[in-house]
Amino acid sequence: CEAAERAVEDTPNLLATLREAGVVDAGGLGLWLVLEGIRLHLNGEDAATSAELPGFVDTSDAAAGSALNFLHSTAEEEYGNCTQFTIEGPALSVDAIIAAMKKMAASTVVVGDGSLVKVHVHTESPDEVLGYARGLGAVDQVRIQNMDEQRRDYAEAWRRTAAETSNSGQALVAVVAVAWGEGLVRIFREHGATVLIAGDTMNPSVQEIADAIDAAPSSNVIFLPNNRNILPAAEQATAVTSKTVTVVPTASIPEGIGALLEFVQTLSLADNAESMTEAISKVRCGEVCSAVRSVKLDGVEAAEGQIIGLLDKKMVVSGDDAGAVLVDLLRAAITPESELVTLYWGGPMGEEEAELAAESVSDRFGHVEVELLPGGQPHYHFIVSIE
Incomplete structure (x- = not known):
């Protein structure tokens, strides 16, 4: 399940649209949730209280701007109505229903057999789709959701959150990580961290660490040294800066990435530090x-x-x-x-x-x-x- 969770969290890196919107792939998230529910059940845990959804959070100003640009650029797009229903009748043809639905709607999913079929489509004209379905048999379990209204509500909420963050200029918690190598630096940045590039010596000074912490967009900072040789300097840097800093003692790049993937921007400094420290033992x-x-x-x-x-x-x-x-x-x-x-x-x-x-x-x-x-x-x- 941990591998599945990481795969979901990585989906914004695989599809630009997801990254621009600041979300993970919904289908992958749903599949992970099913697997996590099975795991929790087998372990005797309460799925209602134990499951934590993986997410994708990039709190940088650039990311916020990209997401707002995405909302603006798609503001006039029409999504229609998410329409779902079942058809019960004699000699139903799944292939024929699929062909008909694709002419009337988008995002067509049809499953079933010759006697019972479930349909999911996105359409501007639910009545047209349902009229066709009623000509085939008994239509039941009809559910219609206006996705344009949902999207407008989501966009407005996102804009309010972005405005509040912009006005305060601060994230709740920020992460600063030491890294070296173009690819590794990019990975840490893509997952929301401010990166201190260690240079050839891979041993930044106390002042360099303190400067990186001071540059982070929050007064509460988690620092990932990602090298056991950097730990002493990191601990000294916490006394130099005026910010509240917790050093999560990552001794390697893999430990640092594993810890960063546990970071949840909306949680407190203490809660994040606890979960990120726990993640180290799994790598x-x-x-x-x-x-x-x-x-x-x-x-x-x-x-x-x-x-x-x-x-x-x-x-x-x-x-x-x-x-x-x-x-x-x-x-x-x-x-x-x-x-x-x-x-x-x-x-x-x-x-x-x-x-x-x-x-x-x-x-x-x-x-x-x-x-x-x-x-x-x-x-x-x-x-x-x-x-």
Whole structure:
């Protein structure tokens, strides 16, 4: 279910219309909700109080402007009426009903058999659609919703919220994250974080961290160091800034992304910090890179220039091929409970080589979903998230 939730939250990155509107894919959300309900039932939990809907929140001024532009640009579009009903009768033809509905309406969905059919359409003329249906049999369970009114209500509410946020100039809570590599920086920004680009040393100073916190659009800030070496400076920076800051101790990029995906902009600083900290324990981090010198660590030897695989900062494998090292690394990391492996490629890796390595992982570990994303990080062939 966690993999499904992440997939839903990622849908705005796959379809520009969703991102412009500031929403996730409704169908994917519905499917996740069904799966989550099943999980809660099997675990004996109360679905009515336990389920939390995944969302998509980008609180940046640019995102707010894009969403408002989307509302303005679609203001004159007509959506019609969402019309649903059933038809009961002898010798109904689903194919014939589909063909007829497509001539009269949009978003046509027809399911059923020769005796009972359920119809869903969007139409400006519900009477025309229902008149056709009544000629086939008994029409029941009619439900008509005016989507234009719904859209206007939604747009007005969104504009009020945007205006209030703009007037205050503040979000309830903001996230600042350390990242490096073009692809990784983009991922954090797309999920609403202010990014402090660490630079070649990957160790920003206390003042740099404090400046990034001060630039965040809220007086309440969650800071994600994403490197255990940055933790001391992050803790010192909380004393330098006048803002209220909680450091969520993410020790790696995968932990940082996992924590950020738990962030809900409408929750308090304390509630977000709690859920984001809890998310860290669900993520393991793998790294594939070249040994800068000959070394023997944790019982594994590597010559200078060889490829090594690290699991939660412990060297577990070495070899001459990055793809083979990646597979061996994951063999040590993946369990029967693992659901998702995300590969962020960068450093000396080319895209084609990274794709071949990802295919090899998929072939070897069939029970997990494998996602390949450009990280652009220096030095590391792969940064790997195992969930």
